[in-house]
Amino acid sequence: MADRAALQTQLERGIDALGLRLPAEAVPRLLDYQALLERWNGTYNLTAIRDPSEMISRHLLDSLAILPHVQGETLADLGTGPGLPGIPLAIAAPGRQVLLVDSNGKKVRFLREAIRSLKLEGVRALQSRVEDVEGEYDCVTARAFASLADMLAWGGHLLAPSGIWLAMKGKSPEEELAGVPDGFALEGIHVLDVPGLGTAERHLVALRRR
Template structure:
């Protein structure tokens, strides 16, 4: 599938402006979108097929959490699928080292190709189940988008943040039941409403940290 990136550029640049991000990011972000659309035609990496819908629900939705990763150094994107939100965040935040954790072989192949083609020195792929992933060092933060409930994310990936690390979970409406069911040792430190350009749906970022003894 060929994407007319020139037709999408004005809407993406307008969305980037609303998120206080540089318009120059539109180029590499559209390169990623075009690559995703092309692979998706064969490998079914995402249920969203329409490029404009991808622009809003994948690119801008992922970038809405960029202010919350600007000041950290390492991020693990758990169950990243085709690289969401990790690849848009890596493109927009050169100082952030992103590890894309994905167990599905075809998605991991796409991720490696995307990192290579987009020339992203700050992104690496870990083809692994989340609970089996044992990196050399812990992360400043982990994130997950449309992966699982908050308790399950922590059950699978709670070993990955460092002592002062956190989970930055992207959710729709505030998941009160999930928050109430957090496992011992974890608490919500902040709840951030997110405004995604072009998306009328409610979005929140839930920030979860370890409780202090």
């Protein structure tokens, strides 16, 4: 079990490296989320990442790296798993209505416990296939759970007309762009420099409705 003070130092340095200014209570709440995820992971196998320090870099800082690109009053995080990037984003920028969507019952049980114990206002978890979710959202996030073509085919209906779709990818997904449906236009591909990931590539694909 890593020392919480060491994890806090790692997280704070990472937030500084990302150039982010977060609310005063964000760091302890992010660490509470990491500790909860670590505890549940032993029983429920929610993530392949076991090392607490790696959870800080690969989960928390990886999620926070997209914060400057998040827009609007409502956000849907599709294929959220244990709440990534949705929960870190909700902690870092409270006040937005956030829907966490996953089809896995174990993960949704964890999400509901995290929402309750972390007192995440305006955040709710839904166990559903993406294509069955209803509503429109100003921002839709998805963390590498499918190709761009499949993401948009299943969840494109959730993006509000003026909204932005943020797809988190590892290596640059140029080869996937040809599969983007006609109703969506590429706004940009952003290279993300996530503290602690070394040479691992991270890219953010931003799309809008045409």
